[in-house]
Amino acid sequence: MNLPAALLNILLCLASLLPLAALADAYEAKLPDELNTAPKLCDYAPCAEVLPGATSFSERKGQPFYVEGYADDDNGGDDKDDEKGDDKDHGNDGNGKKRKVGYVMLSTDITDTPAYSGKPVVTLIGMDTKGRFVGVKVLKHSEPILLLGIPESALIRFNEQYLGKFVGSNIEIGQSRPDEDIIGLDAISGATVTVIAQNQVMMTSGTAVARQVGILKPTIREQAEFIESGARPDWATLVKEGSVQRLTVTPEQVGLARGGAPFIDLWFGYLNQPDVGRAILGDGPWRRLVADLKDGEHALFVIRTGGAESFKGSGFVRGGIYDRVQVRQGSDAFTFRDLDYANLYGIAAPGAPRFTESAIFIIRSNSFSGAYPWKFVFLGNRVDRATGARSFTSFDSEYWLPEAYLEGGRPEVVKPDAPWVRVWKTRAVEIALFAALLVAVGTVYALRDKLTRRATRKNKWPVNIFKYSAWVVSIGFVGFGLLAQPSITQVLTWFHALLFQWTWELFLTDPFIFLFWIFIIVTVFVWGRGLFCGWLCPFGSLSELLYKVGGAVGLKRYQFQLPRKWHNRLKWVKYGVFFGLLAVSFFSMGLAEKLAEVEPFKTTFLVGLFNRSWPYTLFAAGLLGLSIFIERPFCKYLCPLGASLAMPSTFRWFGLKRKQECDSCKACAVGCGSQAIDEDGRIDHRECLHCLDCMVLYTDDHACPPLAQERKRRTKAGLPLTPIGTDGYYIPIKLVPASRAKAA
Numbered sequence: 098m099n100l101p102a103a104l105l106n107i108l109l110c111l112a113s114l115l116p117l118a119a120l121a122d123a124y125e126a127k128l129p130d131e132l133n134t135a136p137k138l139c140d141y142a143p144c145a146e147v148l149p150g151a152t153s154f155s156e157r158k159g160q161p162f163y164v165e166g167y168a169d170d171d172n173g174g175d176d177k178d179d180e181k182g183d184d185k186d187h188g189n190d191g192n193g194k195k196r197k198v199g200y201v202m203l204s205t206d207i208t209d210t211p212a213y214s215g216k217p218v219v220t221l222i223g224m225d226t227k228g229r230f231v232g233v234k235v236l237k238h239s240e241p242i243l244l245l246g247i248p249e250s251a252l253i254r255f256n257e258q259y260l261g262k263f264v265g266s267n268i269e270i271g272q273s274r275p276d277e278d279i280i281g282l283d284a285i286s287g288a289t290v291t292v293i294a295q296n297q298v299m300m301t302s303g304t305a306v307a308r309q310v311g312i313l314k315p316t317i318r319e320q321a322e323f324i325e326s327g328a329r330p331d332w333a334t335l336v337k338e339g340s341v342q343r344l345t346v347t348p349e350q351v352g353l354a355r356g357g358a359p360f361i362d363l364w365f366g367y368l369n370q371p372d373v374g375r376a377i378l379g380d381g382p383w384r385r386l387v388a389d390l391k392d393g394e395h396a397l398f399v400i401r402t403g404g405a406e407s408f409k410g411s412g413f414v415r416g417g418i419y420d421r422v423q424v425r426q427g428s429d430a431f432t433f434r435d436l437d438y439a440n441l442y443g444i445a446a447p448g449a450p451r452f453t454e455s456a457i458f459i460i461r462s463n464s465f466s467g468a469y470p471w472k473f474v475f476l477g478n479r480v481d482r483a484t485g486a487r488s489f490t491s492f493d494s495e496y497w498l499p500e501a502y503l504e505g506g507r508p509e510v511v512k513p514d515a516p517w518v519r520v521w522k523t524r525a526v527e528i529a530l531f532a533a534l535l536v537a538v539g540t541v542y543a544l545r546d547k548l549t550r551r552a553t554r555k556n557k558w559p560v561n562i563f564k565y566s567a568w569v570v571s572i573g574f575v576g577f578g579l580l581a582q583p584s585i586t587q588v589l590t591w592f593h594a595l596l597f598q599w600t601w602e603l604f605l606t607d608p609f610i611f612l613f614w615i616f617i618i619v620t621v622f623v624w625g626r627g628l629f630c631g632w633l634c635p636f637g638s639l640s641e642l643l644y645k646v647g648g649a650v651g652l653k654r655y656q657f658q659l660p661r662k663w664h665n666r667l668k669w670v671k672y673g674v675f676f677g678l679l680a681v682s683f684f685s686m687g688l689a690e691k692l693a694e695v696e697p698f699k700t701t702f703l704v705g706l707f708n709r710s711w712p713y714t715l716f717a718a719g720l721l722g723l724s725i726f727i728e729r730p731f732c733k734y735l736c737p738l739g740a741s742l743a744m745p746s747t748f749r750w751f752g753l754k755r756k757q758e759c760d761s762c763k764a765c766a767v768g769c770g771s772q773a774i775d776e777d778g779r780i781d782h783r784e785c786l787h788c789l790d791c792m793v794l795y796t797d798d799h800a801c802p803p804l805a806q807e808r809k810r811r812t813k814a815g816l817p818l819t820p821i822g823t824d825g826y827y828i829p830i831k832l833v834p835a836s837r838a839k840a841a
């Protein structure tokens with residue numbers, strides 16, 4: 098077997114070992130379907146592990162769901178305070194008294210907050226009867242970063258910080274700030290997005306259950322005072338002014354095939370406001386409704402105008418609760434029992450749409466106020482297309498009564514920042530530095546003509562000083578510092594998001610990757626992939642830097658290029674890898690993510706070469722070692738990300754310059770480390786990494802053969818050497834008539 102074939106074989110063998118080592122404990126763990134649906138949650142989840150002392154558990158109860166955990170009365174269990182609880186705190190299984198010791202909740206029963214991967218971290222949480230977290234267990238996560246080497250134990254250690262903390266405390270990632278009553282948690286370095294999402298999951302889940310069971314007092318909100326104008330707006334006006342809102346769930350949002358019709362299309366509004374209530378119900382029905390409402394009771398209407406899904410739920414039974422809909426205001430959730438329901442027979446407002454299901458729901462709590470914004474929530478089951486697993490998902494739409502209907506207008510509401518906003522705020526300095534780096538590199542490249550003219554084949558420093566600086570910064574600051582190595586998994590995620598469901602939050606949660614991709618997309622279409630690959634990709638930069646250092650320390654004689662014939666064949670392998678990953682991702686994103694380990698990026702930057710199991714270390718170290726002898730072997734032959742960027746590079750706006758003579762002169766091709774210049778002198782912009790060596794030659798009148806020839810000719814003939822024009826030739830000498838020259 099000759100050398101190139103052997104080389105390819107080694108790389109492919111190493112790559113094939115990777116999936117074997119990919120699985121970590123909870124990464125994409127296969128959970129039983131019943132976990133999300135069975136009344137007896139604890140038959141399918143290790144509840145006892147998160148609620149120490151509990152020996153038995155109730156069925157799922159409440160809305161959102163939780164279970165109660167009991168200890169045998171003689172079993173110690175929790176503190177004595179629990180014993181003063183009422184009789185409801187005691188269960189009896191027929192064998193003696195049981196004492197309630199706390200609650201267990203499955204995070205995905207309560208919130209579907211996505212983490213870095215865009216999927217929730219499925220967490221089982223235990224809380225004692227005093228509202229202190231007593232156990233946390235991650236059942237499943239899809240965080241590549243935790244698969245890859247920030248070890249899962251880091252997440253376990255992070256979760257342990259909650260133990261003993263009260264659910265009503267202000268718990269945030271970062272430093273504690275006692276003056277502001279904030280308890281800080283240590284983040285996991287390199288997994289900030291994951292832990293911010295995890296904190297939200299913990300606090301949202303804990304408070305949702307703590308409020309239901311009375312550990313946390315409900316917020317009392319000031320009740321609204323309404324302005325009554327006597328107007329009777331029609332439906333279009335109500336919708337336009339925001340008194341009636343819409344919540345539409347599409348089939349793809351619940352994992353079904355995209356279709357023309359919505360999965361469910363709902364309209365809803367607040368009826369206590371007299372003008373709105375009368376417009377919707379008509380005078381008489383509204384008066385009768387309001388007469389039945391007590392202080393602190395609120396009515397809202399819901400109609401379904403599209404979709405076949407029932408918002409009342411097909412499983413609704415008398416005395417039960419409507420488990421498909423909910424109202425949320427701040428961290429309070431309001432659910433509806435059968436007694437909180439009234440029939441809605443028609444909408445009085447002219448122009449109202451035809452509906453196929455309707456209801457009036459009553460909120461019986463002065464925690465709710467019509468003056469503040471609230472959300473109408475539809476709770477659905479989402480089917481994961483890849484695995485077929487069902488998971489809980491909520492869809493909501495915000496409602497805030499228009500200012501004109503409220504005495505004194507809308508109260509001021511400070512909304513907490515979305516998780517991605519918090520990430521951008523906490524990392525503002527690094528983000529600014531990173532953005533400055535991107536702008537600087539883009540600017541330097543835009544001014545490349547000025548630099549290449551100053552450089553010569555013998556002295557390329559005017560260009561290289563910028564390029565090498567970019568490499569060093571991208572390896573140290575971008576790669577090892579910010580862990581911002583773009584990856585093919587992001588391309589696959591975007592592809593799927595474009596096809597199925599685009600959510601900006603998903604992409605905004607990692608500001609560096611987000612900004613990097615804006616840069617990549619823009620520069621690929623303007624100049625081709627070379628600016629990113631050749632100047633800023635952390636792994637590519639490391640690979641080429643090793644090659645340069647290898648040459649500088651005396652290994653030059655061992656450095657070689659693959660023969661053109663082999664290069665021309667092997668360069669297609671990376672496209673095969675890319676399309677292979679894309680195809681697999683349609684069947685299983687999880688498998689595609691594991692196979693994407695063909696990129697050694699995570700091993701190199703996120704985890705560290707020696708922090709992983711040996712196949713990964715061997716693969717990444719092998720590639721880096723090979724880079725000392727062959728310039729960028731991974732970039733040229735294997736990188737699926739490079740392949741995905743190479744294809745659109747075909748349509749770049751600006752290419753590199755060529756002269757007529759380039760067709761026959763091979764001088765540039767000899768020096769092109771990327772082997773991007775073919776036998777006919779043409780540059781393949783899919784392979785070119787913008788090293789600019791050929792552009793230096795283009796204006797070097799000692800190195801570019803046609804220019805050198807012309808230089809010699811002019812020197813011999815005693816003609817002046819005019820500057821070199823943008824076409825790469827000496828500017829022609831203009832002959833001035835002798836009479837004009839004399840006059841001058």
Ligand code: SF4
Nearest residue numbers: 630634637732736739
């Ligand atoms: S080919 Fe891949 S590793 Fe190489 S520079 Fe481009 S993206 Fe980076």
Ligand code: SF4
Nearest residue numbers: 769785786788789791
């Ligand atoms: S020598 Fe020219 S063609 Fe080759 S990689 Fe550098 S810029 Fe691209």
